[in-house]
Amino acid sequence: MSALPITATGTAEPLAHGGDLGAIRRRFPRAPEPWIDLSTGINPVPYPVVDLPKEIWSRLPTRQQEQALLEAAAVRFGVLDPATIVAAPGTQALIQLLPRLVAKSRVAVLGPTYEEHAHCWARQGHDVAVVSDCEPADVTIVVNPNNPTGKLLAPGMLRQDRGRLIVDEAFIDFLVPGASLAGDLPANTIVLRSFGKVYGLAGVRLGFAIAEKPIVDRIRDELGPWAVSGPALEVGRRALGDSAWLQAATARLAADRQKFDTHLTSAGCEILGGTPLFCLVRHPDAAGLVEKLGRHGIHVRRFVRKPQWLRFGLPANDSEFRRVAAALT
């Protein structure tokens, strides 16, 4: 009997992402520590993780804990029925899963955008095109607001009749509530929401899909039991239910983003767009700026296909702001 082709699917090189300081540290071995990592769009001031009960670690996550998380998520996202939300160990886990749930399709990804969507659909054998305007397809994928441009499509634009629609709202949380489709979901639509970026807890691994109940049930079934860790269920429930913290974070991020834009502009960067969590700029010598920042122990995001673009996450505090400002001048 012969082995089955478990390795048959072509495995492309993994995509490059921000947030991993290993390589940049090796490239600038004399840079001052600690590094300031502005290469992601993660809230630099995390929701506090304190006093977790021991059982969160030791016991299998329970349905009751999951239910409590989904109820907090429903209130937070303005979703009427918690049964139309499913929690996963990170939005990325959902991005990996969705292409396995539909037959071979024509998939249009509105882009350029977060590359994992096209990557994951293509490697599951779908016919994927990255398009600059929505065009007919079986599955349309929109990152809204877009990453890295920050371009935001109005709900009305997204409600047009088309095939299945997947809207990745990873960076929508600090915008006006009406920007999200979550509270009034069009038919055949799956909305993805991120937890780690908003609450500055990317290590927790928690994300959500919001969709019609049969789809949510199917996703939950594919994820299987105990998909989300005990700590993620507990921290997620607390954070999603804390509207005062979110309000304060929204105000702080808006002020910090404004302040940061001034620094970036002074340094010769043209602001192209962004969200409250990151800023996309063009700089005539982006490579030179990356070098300069690297020597100061500051890591930012570059884009292979857009050599003049840089994406900056926000500094966490006054001390980081001062270091970044000094490096930029």
Place this chain on the structure above:
Amino acid sequence: MSALPITATGTAEPLAHGGDLGAIRRRFPRAPEPWIDLSTGINPVPYPVVDLPKEIWSRLPTRQQEQALLEAAAVRFGVLDPATIVAAPGTQALIQLLPRLVAKSRVAVLGPTYEEHAHCWARQGHDVAVVSDCEPADVTIVVNPNNPTGKLLAPGMLRQDRGRLIVDEAFIDFLVPGASLAGDLPANTIVLRSFGKVYGLAGVRLGFAIAEKPIVDRIRDELGPWAVSGPALEVGRRALGDSAWLQAATARLAADRQKFDTHLTSAGCEILGGTPLFCLVRHPDAAGLVEKLGRHGIHVRRFVRKPQWLRFGLPANDSEFRRVAAALT
């Protein structure tokens, strides 16, 4: 354009598992708190989770952290090359994933055993048979030692030429090291190892597959980036590298298991088998015993198809031993 059949796969009722006290609490509302949950085979004395650095929660998990975990796992499992190990957010995530990686197959599950294997392969459309002796198949799945019987097959038995072999070694850790296939993997074999059961940290969600490198790469690719949480990477690395803790736990569990067997035998239970983490018994009035234990706030595992069988996890400490002993007499 019509929606794609994202909900097409028949979704059977989820399987019943131990470890969720919600239903049993409702059934015995007057039982004393706290409940003693013996319905799982999880080490009741967890590895201590202390002083986690804040970055574990806030930052995206890094490749460096993952590499450090895999190196600790390789030493722990006696595996020469860490690149032949992949970490997942729980063994269950791997059990969900494997049936998606092979074309429609004849699958033989040596059973009765942990039901998720047959369940997950069947719902992905494979032709699944639960067999009492290994017979020719494309994929053979063996839980070794078996859950709930504890039956242990010698490595020689498993090394026989057959199609692809998946060995779930979830309960092998407290047995002699030579019992595992991990250190000397036969061709076409995937070994699954659990973290949460051994270290009493089932909420962490961490498990491993050990296989030839192309298979491991494929599994990692399917899981995608940041599949394992920051806390799981950190706690996993620490625990897997702590051989003194494991040695002490092994001795304690062996002594506790022996003591517990005496109590169970005195209560009219016939010991059928088990592992250092649980004991499988037959009792002529198992349903009555479950009632009695339930009224004392003690939860054990029943089996729909074997009404006289009960599986007992181990009490955590002297106080729990006393409560269980009192309830049994």
